[in-house]
Amino acid sequence: MNSPAGTEGPAGRAGRFAGRSVVVTGAARGIGLRIAERFAAEGAGVLMADADPGVVDAARRLGADSRAAVLGVRTDVTAPEDVDRAFALADETWGRLDVLVNNAGVITISRLEDLALDDWQRVLAVNTTGAFLCAQAAATLMRREGAGGRILNAASGQARQGFVYTPHYAASKFGVVGLTQSLAKELAADRITVNAYCPGIVGSDMWDYNDREWGRLLGDYAPGELMAEWVAGIPLGRAGTGDDIANLLLFLASDEAEYITGQAINVDGGMFMN
Numbered sequence: 001m002n003s004p005a006g007t008e009g010p011a012g013r014a015g016r017f018a019g020r021s022v023v024v025t026g027a028a029r030g031i032g033l034r035i036a037e038r039f040a041a042e043g044a045g046v047l048m049a050d051a052d053p054g055v056v057d058a059a060r061r062l063g064a065d066s067r068a069a070v071l072g073v074r075t076d077v078t079a080p081e082d083v084d085r086a087f088a089l090a091d092e093t094w095g096r097l098d099v100l101v102n103n104a105g106v107i108t109i110s111r112l113e114d115l116a117l118d119d120w121q122r123v124l125a126v127n128t129t130g131a132f133l134c135a136q137a138a139a140t141l142m143r144r145e146g147a148g149g150r151i152l153n154a155a156s157g158q159a160r161q162g163f164v165y166t167p168h169y170a171a172s173k174f175g176v177v178g179l180t181q182s183l184a185k186e187l188a189a190d191r192i193t194v195n196a197y198c199p200g201i202v203g204s205d206m207w208d209y210n211d212r213e214w215g216r217l218l219g220d221y222a223p224g225e226l227m228a229e230w231v232a233g234i235p236l237g238r239a240g241t242g243d244d245i246a247n248l249l250l251f252l253a254s255d256e257a258e259y260i261t262g263q264a265i266n267v268d269g270g271m272f273m274n
């Protein structure tokens with residue numbers, strides 16, 4: 001990316017991402033909120049987009065706490081008009097876009113015979129089609145500026161191996177890796193790198209749901225018990241955190257990572273090694 005890092009940011013702040021602007025989807029809570037916080041702390045202008053209207057207050061709080069330039073906009077990543085509005089706002093505000101983090105994601109868990117077509121379609125729509133729509137909008141802005149860019153897509157351990165009772169989620173995350181590789185090839189000429197990240201088990205609302213629903217279908221687990229059992233199998237011996245994910249993304253978004261594209265990188269304490 002062309003603008004010198006560490007100079008003046010959208011809010012006149014110093015920092016590794018000063019002068020850069022970042023869109024993070026699914027940023028109202030969980031991993032996405034932590035990613036937005038970390039980019040803001042590094043001086044970036046951050047647009048937080050989420051289907052949850054609470055994202056507007058979350059952005060206001062982050063802007064007040066960090067004194068960074070932070071905007072929140074209710075955005076359903078499956079709705080092209082919402083996506084267009086969010087990226088137009090980033091463009092109006094900063095006149096450029098450097099980084100997109102396609103973090104928004106959903107999961108449902110059910111036996112095959114109970115898996116409703118609506119759930120299948122919604123999970124693919126948010127996790128895969130939403131990433132495509134946002135990447136398309138982001139690449140348009142990045143190409144116009146000609147300064148390169150970074151697109152970072154949330155995949156999962158389920159992009160390595162499908163887990164039971166989640167065929168739609170596994171399909172959506174394998175799809176994210178395919179999207180990542182194809183876009184990496186197409187956008188390389190514009191110095192836009194495209195990479196995916198694969199979290200393992202990170203404490204969040206999504207994992208509370210997973211613990212409850214997988215626990216119910218896999219056996220008689222008390223709350224937290226299934227997650228503890230799975231975490232016990234992680235070589236590095238703990239669940240992941242939003243910071244573990246953000247640490248990787250800050251690197252992939254940096255100038256130091258300009259020669260890395262088309263990769264899907266596990267950030268899971270060694271849960272998967274392929």
Ligand SMILES: NC(=O)c1ccc[n+]([C@@H]2O[C@H](COP(=O)([O-])OP(=O)(O)OC[C@H]3O[C@@H](n4cnc5c(N)ncnc54)[C@H](O)[C@@H]3O)[C@@H](O)[C@H]2O)c1
Pocket residue numbers: 025026027028029030031032049050051052075076077078103104105106126130154155156157198199200201202203204205206207
């Ligand atoms: N938590 C984990 O262990 C884990 C593991 C692997 C992958 N992931 C992936 O990481 C990402 C973040 O997960 P999390 O654990 O923070 O989940 P979460 O459920 O805590 O947060 C997801 C966020 O996405 C938002 N969202 C949902 N649908 C949306 C839509 N249509 N448009 C815009 N925003 C939408 C939600 O409102 C929420 O703020 C997801 O893509 C998830 O699949 C998480």
